[in-house]
Amino acid sequence: MKESVYSICGMCAVRCPIRVEVEDGKVTWVEGNSNDSGMGTAICAKAAASIPFQYDDQRPQRPMIRDGARGSGKWKQVSWDEAYDYITDKLKTIIAEHGPKSIMLTDRGGPFADLRKAFMKAIGTPNYINHDCTCGRNANHACKSTYGMGRTGFAYDLKNANHIVLFGRNITESFKVKEVKGFLKGVKNGAHVTYVDPRVTNTAGKATRYWQNKPGTDYALLLGITNYIVANKLYDEKFVKKWCLGLAELKKFLKPYTPEWAAEETGITSDEIKAFCHEVDADRPKVIFHIGWLYSRYKDTFYASRMLNILNALMGNTEQTGGLIYPKTPKHADSSGLKSLSADIPDVKEPRCDSCDSDWDWYDNGAGMLQLAYDAIDTGKPYPVKAYFVHRHNPLIALPDPEEQKRILDKLDLLVSVDVNYSETSWYADIILPESTFLERDTILRTDKGPKPGFSMRRKCVEPFYDSKPGWQIYVDLAERLGKGEYMPYKSIEDIWKYQLQDTDVKIEDFSATGMVKLCDSPIGTSDDNIKFGTKSGKIEFVNKTWEDKGIESFKPYESPEAPPEGSYRLLFGRKGYQTHGQSTNNPVLSQLLGSNKLLIHTDEAKKLGISDGDTVTVSNGSKVGSIEAQVTDFIHPEAVFMLHGFGTDVPAQERAFGKGLADNAFMKGKLKDWDKAGGGLALNETFVTVKPAA
Amino acid sequence: MSKYYVTQDVEQCIGCKACEVHCKTKNNSGEGAFFCKIMQVGPEMKNNLPVLDFVYMACFHCENPWCVDACPTGAMQRRDKDGIVFVDQTNCVGCKACMDACPWGVPQWDVETGKVDKCDLCMDRIDEGLEPACVSKCTTGCLSFGTPEQASDQKRQDFAERILSQKA
Ligand code: SF4
Ligand code: SF4
Ligand code: SF4
Numbered sequence: 001m002k003e004s005v006y007s008i009c010g011m012c013a014v015r016c017p018i019r020v021e022v023e024d025g026k027v028t029w030v031e032g033n034s035n036d037s038g039m040g041t042a043i044c045a046k047a048a049a050s051i052p053f054q055y056d057d058q059r060p061q062r063p064m065i066r067d068g069a070r071g072s073g074k075w076k077q078v079s080w081d082e083a084y085d086y087i088t089d090k091l092k093t094i095i096a097e098h099g100p101k102s103i104m105l106t107d108r109g110g111p112f113a114d115l116r117k118a119f120m121k122a123i124g125t126p127n128y129i130n131h132d133c134t135c136g137r138n139a140n141h142a143c144k145s146t147y148g149m150g151r152t153g154f155a156y157d158l159k160n161a162n163h164i165v166l167f168g169r170n171i172t173e174s175f176k177v178k179e180v181k182g183f184l185k186g187v188k189n190g191a192h193v194t195y196v197d198p199r200v201t202n203t204a205g206k207a208t209r210y211w212q213n214k215p216g217t218d219y220a221l222l223l224g225i226t227n228y229i230v231a232n233k234l235y236d237e238k239f240v241k242k243w244c245l246g247l248a249e250l251k252k253f254l255k256p257y258t259p260e261w262a263a264e265e266t267g268i269t270s271d272e273i274k275a276f277c278h279e280v281d282a283d284r285p286k287v288i289f290h291i292g293w294l295y296s297r298y299k300d301t302f303y304a305s306r307m308l309n310i311l312n313a314l315m316g317n318t319e320q321t322g323g324l325i326y327p328k329t330p331k332h333a334d335s336s337g338l339k340s341l342s343a344d345i346p347d348v349k350e351p352r353c354d355s356c357d358s359d360w361d362w363y364d365n366g367a368g369m370l371q372l373a374y375d376a377i378d379t380g381k382p383y384p385v386k387a388y389f390v391h392r393h394n395p396l397i398a399l400p401d402p403e404e405q406k407r408i409l410d411k412l413d414l415l416v417s418v419d420v421n422y423s424e425t426s427w428y429a430d431i432i433l434p435e436s437t438f439l440e441r442d443t444i445l446r447t448d449k450g451p452k453p454g455f456s457m458r459r460k461c462v463e464p465f466y467d468s469k470p471g472w473q474i475y476v477d478l479a480e481r482l483g484k485g486e487y488m489p490y491k492s493i494e495d496i497w498k499y500q501l502q503d504t505d506v507k508i509e510d511f512s513a514t515g516m517v518k519l520c521d522s523p524i525g526t527s528d529d530n531i532k533f534g535t536k537s538g539k540i541e542f543v544n545k546t547w548e549d550k551g552i553e554s555f556k557p558y559e560s561p562e563a564p565p566e567g568s569y570r571l572l573f574g575r576k577g578y579q580t581h582g583q584s585t586n587n588p589v590l591s592q593l594l595g596s597n598k599l600l601i602h603t604d605e606a607k608k609l610g611i612s613d614g615d616t617v618t619v620s621n622g623s624k625v626g627s628i629e630a631q632v633t634d635f636i637h638p639e640a641v642f643m644l645h646g647f648g649t650d651v652p653a654q655e656r657a658f659g660k661g662l663a664d665n666a667f668m669k670g671k672l673k674d675w676d677k678a679g680g681g682l683a684l685n686e687t688f689v690t691v692k693p694a695a
Numbered sequence: 696m697s698k699y700y701v702t703q704d705v706e707q708c709i710g711c712k713a714c715e716v717h718c719k720t721k722n723n724s725g726e727g728a729f730f731c732k733i734m735q736v737g738p739e740m741k742n743n744l745p746v747l748d749f750v751y752m753a754c755f756h757c758e759n760p761w762c763v764d765a766c767p768t769g770a771m772q773r774r775d776k777d778g779i780v781f782v783d784q785t786n787c788v789g790c791k792a793c794m795d796a797c798p799w800g801v802p803q804w805d806v807e808t809g810k811v812d813k814c815d816l817c818m819d820r821i822d823e824g825l826e827p828a829c830v831s832k833c834t835t836g837c838l839s840f841g842t843p844e845q846a847s848d849q850k851r852q853d854f855a856e857r858i859l860s861q862k863a
Contacts, residue, residue: 029721031832043832045716052720172709177834184707184835190857200738202710205747577711577834589719592727593712635738635745 006515224262302679
């Protein structure tokens, strides 16, 4: 018997709507949910690879407690009861000594984090943190400091754009299915695409202009561009006059940063910069400057992203077709939203361990900052942090310097991993709780923003193949055992859904037809009446006084990036469209597409070093040394080398991936502490490595 | 050439290999065997721009298939009603003659079964009125399934529309 279930993909953090076919209790087919017109039946390679993953024995199959030193790989398999006892016994001791605030949790954010936030609040700790210090924090904060709202406060109308400007945003490889389809529609409709990256990626192949700037000079290029646009009034004067504050200060600051100056710094000629500026002037307002996603790259990336935000304002593209559009919420459709699972839980009064509510209070404290929480674990200040839940997050490959991280993690009394994978971090944990895969679990409802706002539901398609539990069950069970069951009084997922829907007219049954519920019949269009900004002034603040008062200057004078020492190269990383960071490297099918990673190095540099394509080379930074195959190419800047992220695992249980390639983050020595203090993003491209032919 | 034709709009392909994985997970091809494969060409610089393309390669389902002629057991065969070329697994002895014969390296070796297998245009899906897995779920929709006549019309239509959008 063939059944069809509408659900939400969970192979990566994009979480696309899907339709799943199940035959005799087995998943046989996963495709896009065509009830979402932006999706159709399209789906990516990773989603399809969820089927073999489902039946893979190289994933945690039942709870496991460490039976040797941390990371020794010695495990004792236990029942769920034993696992819960182990965790609650330890937590009770920790809470007795240090209070519940000494517990922290990290995940990868997103629409389902509400459950984990509720769990943290229920047990009385403020320390919910997501992964974003290695992802969109700089862009998020840059948007906050100009528009007064987060990065996702705008959706990009790519398909109707005249010009799409991408600073390293590799939109066709680090892709979201709907976004890349919109982008390609724009391309088909003849949009200009300007792509800036020291490395030629698949996206460069779709561009109408490709700029290979010197690594670390995005900000310089943006200063040169903005200088010319402002000096020559190539912007929307009416919009800027009405909505923007600080144009005069911007102009004054930009004075020295002429296109000629930028050319020297970046390697892009001033003529090309000027031609670009005239082109966007002709293309506006349908011009989109992507403000960055994983834009945790350099120490001035926050300011680069801030300039991208300012450029959007100069284009007057707010709430314009082909520009930046407000994603419409249930409120726009005259409906209430989902009720937060935290809503009825008393507020936690304790300060955060990462000080995002005190010393760093310009940061968005809903997401926190993991590198600062690491400091708290390490130093015991502002207070000791002794227990850490890592929920399907993998800091040991996501953040720099795993050796340093392990030194810090060793100060914890309890490290719990909830995961579907044997990740590097779960392998280092005290206990692994196997979460059911997204095909095996129901999840809390999520809100879908967009022209037709609504809600959607992830459904369990098949019974768990191993002895795993869905995330909601794990946290409800733990809250109960910690004596906080009253705050998460759910016996089933239906109880949770009913709670979430209580303020709306929507019923659980309404989801069965298409997996989603739309709150209006026809799309809500754009309107100038919607224009509204979250800053104190209600305007787009080129100069943000509130942030300046906290010591965050609105415009940062440019400093050239450090040049790599002789024989060294700046280490860059990225990914392919069939990779999900480190999670896919061991997948039974995806591992067949990419056996290992390689080191991309420029032809001229390789020649100097006596390296030929295919040679094994030694890469090192201080004590960290590794060997890898070289790929010699003309398509990377000579100052940089590149490797795909997610390889070089040290987890033997990942049998297909173990020992293959190198992990970029392992070379980022000292970079856990050396980051962008204004924006909060880690500086993941600020590492130099030396490269030599292997002895 | 079978009655059917899979075409690709190369300009819209992003090299994401979803088609390969859709095929593998639908047809359970053996480890390392790919009934369809994306071949990258480039990058190379042309007019100051890097050109790199991804070309979809499956089976052409030839009118006079070399592979069928070469097969000594009759396992490799052409379906009468629509010309789809496929392998009957029960009769394949793993001699690899078809692999030698096919000019494009299409027939794939399955290490687990010790036999050859290949793209059959997902004929079970076609018989249900559906499209092959790769086409149906291609991330960008750049693959199309139809007849050669439809493909020709589509190409003309795309060209005409491009002229229009350049005018706008
Ligand atoms: S991009 Fe692919 S893996 Fe990620 S959620 Fe969408 S379909 Fe799943
Ligand atoms: S396998 Fe090769 S020879 Fe046989 S039908 Fe396909 S393309 Fe033609
Ligand atoms: S799925 Fe489509 S876009 Fe992706 S590589 Fe295959 S043909 Fe190209």
